[in-house]
Amino acid sequence: MxxxxxxxxxxxxxxxxxxxxxxxxxxxxxxxxxxxxxxxxxxxxxxxxxxxxxxxxxxxxxxxxxxxxxxxxxxxxxxxxxxxxxxxxxxxxxxxxxxxxxxxxxxxxxxxxxxxxxxxxxxxxxxxxxxxxxxxxxxxxxxxxxxxxxxxxDEKLMDAATVLAASGTAFALRYIRASMQAGIEIGFDWKTALDISAQTVKGAAEMILEENIHPEQLIDRVTTPQGCTIAGLSEMETHGFSSSLVRGIKAALKKIKG
Ligand SMILES: NC(=O)c1ccc[n+]([C@@H]2O[C@H](COP(=O)([O-])OP(=O)(O)OC[C@H]3O[C@@H](n4cnc5c(N)ncnc54)[C@H](OP(=O)(O)O)[C@@H]3O)[C@@H](O)[C@H]2O)c1
The missing domain is CATH 3.40.50.720 (NAD(P)-binding Rossmann-like Domain)
Structure with missing residues (x-):
């Protein structure tokens, strides 16, 4: 073409x-x-x-x-x-x-x-x-x-698509940056922390797209009872991890709609 x-x-x-x-x-x-x-x-x-x-x-x-x-x-x-x-x-x-x-x-x-x-x-x-x-x-x-x-x-979802798919790139990158920042705090140099964080996100996304399943099903495979992953997730949720993202996406949509 x-x-x-x-x-x-x-x-x-x-x-x-x-x-x-x-x-x-x-x-x-x-x-x-x-x-x-x-x-x-x-x-x-x-x-x-x-x-x-x-x-x-x-x-x-x-x-x-x-x-x-x-x-x-x-x-x-x-x-x-x-x-x-x-x-x-x-x-x-x-x-x-x-x-x-x-x-x-x-x-x-x-x-x-x-x-x-x-x-x-x-x-x-x-x-x-x-x-x-x-x-x-x-x-x-x-x-x-x-x-x-x-x-x-449906066209009526185009503003929502703008936020989820276009602004969403920035939101995902901010997650990777925060993960890198934490990686430095726990001992890695920034480059290694960034590589690990980005590849981990890529791997998580590929699993979802490949297997076409709900993220919680994959999370369940990673969270050992009484283990470190569930401890980390619980702490993040206590500090509003998911709700902060949801609020951010809704704020972006409100802004786009004027
Ligand atoms: N960036 C994203 O991630 C993204 C995602 C989805 C949708 N969008 C939408 O896509 C559009 C472009 O966004 P962007 O971020 O790519 O903006 P951008 O980087 O400013 O690109 C717009 C381009 O248009 C060119 N331009 C301006 N007037 C022109 C003319 N008369 N004839 C030909 N070219 C002209 C400009 O170059 P010159 O000044 O050299 O002409 C500029 O390179 C926006 O409506 C945005 O909302 C962007």
């Missing part, structure tokens, strides 16, 4: 890198106004351009990874030269209805919410679309499946 990514920043570059590494037989273009910092993508076969319209007529999918306030400027540039295009938007807060109004009925609005782990083929990209665009959306779903998982969700 010919994939045209407008907005080569944090997310756009992650998606481009992921597609270059994990999704075969695509031609990828990434645009932004100042391209100097992303020219290295060309070594991976990605076309980098300052021109948002560069070969856009040939694109099968146009991906928007720009900030909400940049949308109207970008669309004013590209709309005169596109029709029958799938426009997959990762722009937070821009509804399918509003995007569809902006791009007109000759194009198809799809909403995507990837995260920056797309670069490693490990994003959880939530995707929403109108039923009438189900067929054209399948290419988008297939593309993002190459970059991790791509659950199709």
């Amino acid at each position: 010919k994939v045209h990514i407008i907005g080569g920043g944090n997310l756009g570059v992650s998606v481009a890198l992921g597609l270059a590494k994990f999704s075969k037989d695509n031609q990828i273009t990434v645009t932004r106004r100042n391209t100097a910092s992303i020219l290295y993508l060309e070594e991976l076969g990605v076309t980098v351009s300052k021109d948002n319209k560069h070969n856009i007529q040939e694109a099968d999918i146009i991906i928007l990874t720009i900030k909400p306030y940049q949308v109207d400027t970008v669309l004013a540039e590209i709309l005169p030269v596109i029709s029958n295009k799938v426009v997959a938007s990762g722009v937070s807060g821009l509804s399918i209805e509003n995007l569809q109004k902006k791009i007109g009925d000759s194009n198809y609005a799809i909403r995507i919410m990837p995260n920056i782990a797309a670069q490693f083929g490990a994003s959880a990209t939530c995707i929403a679309f109108n039923e009438k665009h189900k067929e054209v959306a399948q290419n988008v779903v297939a593309l993002f499946k190459d970059l991790g998982t791509a659950p199709i969700i």
Whole structure:
């Protein structure tokens, strides 16, 4: 597929890198106004351009990874030269209805919410679309499946997906940082503590995804009666470990909804 990514920043570059590494037989273009910092993508076969319209007529999918306030400027540039295009938007807060109004009925609005782990083929990209665009959306779903998982969700959960899957990356990283900090306190240098913490989280996540079971079933396998793990868990819960995370996620959702 010919994939045209407008907005080569944090997310756009992650998606481009992921597609270059994990999704075969695509031609990828990434645009932004100042391209100097992303020219290295060309070594991976990605076309980098300052021109948002560069070969856009040939694109099968146009991906928007720009900030909400940049949308109207970008669309004013590209709309005169596109029709029958799938426009997959990762722009937070821009509804399918509003995007569809902006791009007109000759194009198809799809909403995507990837995260920056797309670069490693490990994003959880939530995707929403109108039923009438189900067929054209399948290419988008297939593309993002190459970059991790791509659950199709009801659009009304898109803000929740933003918090759980995009902000969630930061929340998970904060857990790893705290675990590293504790690792230093109990005797490791920071690098060893970080490697152990990150690999342990990766292993836990892989077990859940592989076995498709509730986390408590796996926790049960680790907690020996009267052992150190249950002692640690009980202490953490006394200090609000789970409730703090739940409250944080709900606060983030409240913020996104304004
Ligand atoms: N970062 C994440 O983890 C994440 C996850 C999910 C969703 N999102 C959403 O994705 C969007 C992008 O987020 P981000 O963090 O990647 O932001 P970002 O790093 O600021 O990237 C936006 C990019 O758009 C480019 N841009 C601005 N105006 C442009 C124009 N007229 N034409 C072409 N490119 C233009 C900017 O580069 P120039 O200034 O050089 O043009 C910039 O590199 C936001 O709506 C955000 O909410 C982000």
